Amino acid sequence: MRLGVIDIGSNTVHLLVVDAHVGGQPLPAASVKVPLRLVELLDGDGALSAEGERILTECIIQMSVRADELGVDDLVAFATSALRDAANSEAVLARLRTASGVALDVLPGQDEARLTFLAVRRWFGWSAGHLLALDIGGGSLEIAAGMHEDPDVVSSLPLGASRLNRDWFANDPPKRSEVTALRRYVRAQIAPVVSKLYVVGEPTRAVATSKTFRSLARIAGAEPYSRGPYVRRVLRRDALREISTRLCKMSAAERCDLPGVSADRAGQLAAGSVVASEALDLLNLDEVEICPWALREGIILRRLDWLTSA
Structure with missing residues (x-):
């Protein structure tokens, strides 16, 4: 089909x-x-x-x-x-x-988080145990965690890279005060989710999807995506913090010269890096593994499930 x-x-x-x-x-x-x-x-x-x-x-x-x-x-x-x-x-x-x-x-935002989680679960399988999945889109950040295909915790927050770049950064590169204000806002948005995640326990594997995370991992030294989807790629918190600080000091044109950064995403990557960095920090994640499947694959998998069961 x-x-x-x-x-x-x-x-x-x-x-x-x-x-x-x-x-x-x-x-x-x-x-x-x-x-x-x-x-x-x-x-x-x-x-x-x-x-x-x-x-x-x-x-x-x-x-x-x-x-x-x-x-x-x-x-x-x-x-x-x-x-x-x-x-x-x-x-x-x-x-x-x-x-x-x-x-x-x-x-709906929570369905977006659920379907992304489904794609992550199907990609890594049951051996991944308790999964935590993060996805930074243009308009929102999705967080989901659980042991099964349907997550126990889901959250959709207005922390998309494009949205935040538009609303918080009036300069290119952004001023230090703009970056500081954005970091505070992001932490305030994510903080209420942390207590919900504590209830379901520490994840066995933390996973990130989306173009923003893929670009950040590539800047940090991950293999290029021309190598295919089966190469393991990770993004470490300590490297991400340094990368985010550097990106926020660069103009959009300068970011285009970095590996894995396309011209159409360079403008919003600094804001996206702030979200990624603060999320890993608040969730106490040393690293996230990059998953090649995300929301679109989740939609297809759920649709296939429905069609075949019908």
């Missing part, structure tokens, strides 16, 4: 197509990305602008056509925090569905 998912994220609209069957690993067949930066198309009132809606509509239609060309049997489309939190979300969603013909849903 060929499955497709259109992920309308805060930074990128991404079509992922995989070939899957019961009991087998979903194998990537195609990947199409458009760096839309939806979070930057919101107006001063937090609503998606008319121009932003037009661009998004065209993008979804193009992705749907491409999915047909690729022979997708079942297509799922969902939006995460940028569209979820937009002031005019419901009206925009209704118009998008009508104009594109795509059954587009908005994924």
